[in-house]
Amino acid sequence: MPDVKVSVIYYSATGSVYAMAQQAVEAAEKAGAEVRLRKVAELAPQEAIQSNEGWSKHALETQDVPEATADDIVWADAVIFGTPTRYGNVAAQLKQFLDTLGPQWAQGQLANKVYTGFVSVGTGHGGHETTLLSLYNSIHHFGGIIVSPGYTDPLKFSDGNPYGASHTSANGANPPGETDLAAVAYSVKRATEIAAQLKRGAA
């Protein structure tokens, strides 16, 4: 495995996506990568965060996770994005981060990297696929290489999402379980290995 660099960049309000992000870090490290874990900046007003116990608790628990910068993408060979769904779409906080990347996009610094995504969703049909596909719209504009898991491993027939890894939280009642975390680990392993193959090929 060459010297592969992976950035795991996520937004999480109440912790489900964060649990998946931690699994992503573990999987990338296990695949031999140097890994950065980064949260994107919060946009919601303090009064909104304080009005929700789970949200304020999670913000406090993750206060030491560094905030993502453009360099975390430029540096990486593979970028793993995690988001909760928001009306079937990417959370505004992660989208805002993507929207700050214009200068790097203009210089082609987001292109030719491997990208994949994972998502947490409140309900069974609440936006697993649509959120990932919305995320991937931006990656197409980057000129990124989207590495989706497809059904390339038998475990994908358990979680059932070929577009990435996803989790149904029942609005926080159901933390990511074995099947969800195995899907994250598999997606990240696959993205890391393909990034390594590309790097090796380029060298």
Ligand SMILES: Cc1cc2nc3c(=O)[nH]c(=O)nc-3n(C[C@H](O)[C@H](O)[C@H](O)COP(=O)(O)O)c2cc1C
């Ligand atoms: C404004 C808002 C919109 C949401 N939209 C959806 C939705 O369209 N479908 C759904 O199933 N869950 C929806 N949810 C629920 C979250 O996506 C879900 O609880 C997720 O697991 C939260 O992840 P987190 O714990 O990492 O923040 C929404 C939540 C909020 C606050």
